[in-house]
Amino acid sequence: MxxxxxxxxxxxxxxxxxxxxxxxxxxxxxxxxxxxxxxxxxxxxxxxxxxxxxxSLQDLSDCDLILEAVPEDLLMKRNLFHQLDSLMPADTVLATNTSSLSVTSISSRLKHPERVIGLHFFNPVWRLPLVEVVESAHTPLELIQQAMSWLQSMGKEPIHVLDTPGFIVNRVARPFHLEAYRIVGEGSADKNQVDRILRSAGFPMGPFELQDLIGIDINYSASHSVYEGFHYDPRFRPHPEQRALVESGKLGRKSGKGHYIYE
Amino acid sequence: MNEFVLLVGRGKLVEEIDLYLNQQGVKTKTLDQVFSPNEVIAVFDLEIGLNQEKRQLLQQVETRVTQQTPIFTSVLHRTATEIASWLFYPERLVGFSPLLMPTMTCVEICFPIQSLRPNHKLLSFWKQIGKEVEIVGDQPGLVFARTLALLVNEASFALSEGVAKATDIDLAMQKGLNHPQGPLQWADQVGIHHLYAVLEGLQREYGEDRYRPAPLLRKMMYAQFIGVEAEQGFYSYGPQEMRRDSHCFADRPERRSKMLSDA
Incomplete structure (x- = not known):
């Protein structure tokens, strides 16, 4: 991009x-x-x-912006940002593509935490224009505005969000998945029905077929990280079936079976 | 025979369903019109049931129709079982979800536990008007309204916490997940009161905090900011100008700058 x-x-x-x-x-x-x-x-x-x-990381020192996309592991990200903080000039902007970790926790122990911003892109990047621009406790508003207009200049649709668990998309989408598990778990409907009904209401995919596409393990870890981020607020409580599926290797399309079976 | 559907309730949803039924070639009447019990092919009760009025109306309905006349009642707030408990002939009561009825290809239906052997003949009306019937468990909101209510609730929490502004929350869910509408504008379309009723009903029936309506939704109910129908919901809808792009009363930019100066 x-x-x-x-x-x-x-x-x-x-x-x-x-x-x-x-x-x-x-x-x-x-x-x-x-x-x-x-x-x-x-x-x-x-x-x-x-x-x-x-x-090597040193070779990046003439960049204006460094965009990090290492796995979602707080320690790994903290270590990387610590290295970048000491290697890069103080005005290099450091951006994390984290989808579920706190930008404030990633940046807090740096010498220059004020140059760190969250830029959460969505997959596939060339098809989904949305970017969550995350303001940490240290990010000045000018940097946010700069990032927003830069992204707009590339045809992206940036939105400004505060550094809270799951930001907007991952947080507001939680009930779409979790409530579906509950409805099926309590025997009110089967998975097929839930998918059919929600598609009929205008959603592009039902929650179960969508989870099979993105990976049940990925969805479970997103559920878990938002739940943890909110200190176990019952609104975000994951469902036991999620763990059972992950542990039994039913991860969705990529493993041939998940909520549905794929030949 | 001069057959018709007896429509009970008020508001935009009733008008929409009235229009929809007429387009399907089904005549409708209301309780204040004169008719004989045999002419009523079905009763559509769209009262939400947040107060005692639903009960009184249904008891009145029972005096005007035959014992076998199917009564389709909105189960957005109460279960079909609770509603059936108010009737002399509870086994002819069927719960359904009236939201998006004109556009959805299916209709969600539930039976109260009083109808020990669900009478599927009661459902012939739906097949007549070309709806696929999805029989699901008897819980407030069934599948779609329950899902949408929870999405809107989470969006309301995020909005009042200042995580992002209203238009950005809507943009995020549309551009990031291809939802047909953002949750806040969708809520304005279907009516905040319907979704609020689902949340309160779920909270009462399950006794779980995860269904607690966001304080902002409660305030909107007090103020009767119920959406397009009241020309005020999350957004303002003037008669002349559609102010969809203007900011929402719940956006609080000053809070964000205050957070910054604290940091």
Whole structure:
């Protein structure tokens, strides 16, 4: 997305293999776009030039913005931001793509926590324009506004949210999933019915087919992290069936079975 | 024969369903009109039931129709079982969810436990008007209204906590998850009072805190800010100008700047 928008991008991944495969994956996509006539050869070549893989975090020190997307593990993110904080000039903006961790906890122990912002993109990034721009306890309003107009300039739809568990999307979507488990668990309806009824009401997918698509384990860990974030407020209590499914390896489409069976 | 459906209740939803039934070629009458008991093919009771009025109306209805006439009653707030307990002939009572009835391809139906052997003949009316019948458990709000009520409740909590402004919450759910409408504008469309009734009903029947209506929704009920129908819900709807893009009364930008100065 950044490269398409004309930015120079340096990419770093601890693992050299995944750095290279990321590049191959992107280039394949670009060439496909070129085949379809959506990009010219020249455009693809200059996009290739704009992507630079680097071997160490130090090599990123001339960037204006560093966007982190490591796994959702608070310790891992804290350590990374600690390194970035000492390696980068004080005016480099550090952004985390966290979907469920607190931006304030990630940034609090830094020398310059005021340059950290949450930029929560949604998958797939090239199809979903939404970005949650997260204001931590340290983020100045000017940085928020700067990020918002920058994202808008790339055709994104940014919204400004406070640093609270699940921000907006993951939080407000919780009952869509959790209540469905409850309705089925208490025997009020079966999974198929819940999906049919909610689709009929206008949702693009019912909760169970949607969970099979995104992964029941992913959905469960999102439920859990919002529940924990709100100090176990009963509104967010996960359902026992979620854990049972995850533990039995029924994770959705990716494992061949989840709420439904996939051949 | 001059057959018709007896419509009970008031408000925008009743008008919508009246219009919908007429479009399906079904005639409707109200309690204040003159008719003989044999002419009533079914009763549609759309009273929400937050007060005693629903009970009085249904007892009045029973004196005007035959013992076998099916009574379809809105179970947004009370269970069909509770409502049936008010009647002389409880076994002809059927609960249903009236929200989005004109647009949904299916209708959600539930039987009270008094009808020990559910009489499926009572449902022939729905097939006649081309609805697929989904029989679900007898709980306030059934599936769709319960799901929407909880989404709206969570959005209301987030709004009053200042996590994001109203238009951003709606944008987030539409652009991030492809919901047909954002929860707040959707609530304004269907009527805040219907969704509030679902939450209060669930909270009473289950005795669980997870269904507690957000304090903001309660206040909106006091103020009768029930949505489009009252020209004021989360958003304002003037007769001339649709002020959908204006800010919502519950947005509190000053709170955010105060948080910043505290930090």
């Amino acid at each position: 950044l490269i398409t928008a004309g930015y120079q991008v340096k990419a770093f991944d601890n693992c050299k293999k995944s750095r290279i495969s990321a590049r191959e994956w992107l280039e394949e996509r670009w060439w496909k776009l070129a085949e379809k006539g959506k990009k010219t050869l020249f455009e693809v070549e200059s996009m290739q030039e704009r992507l630079v893989l680097v071997d």
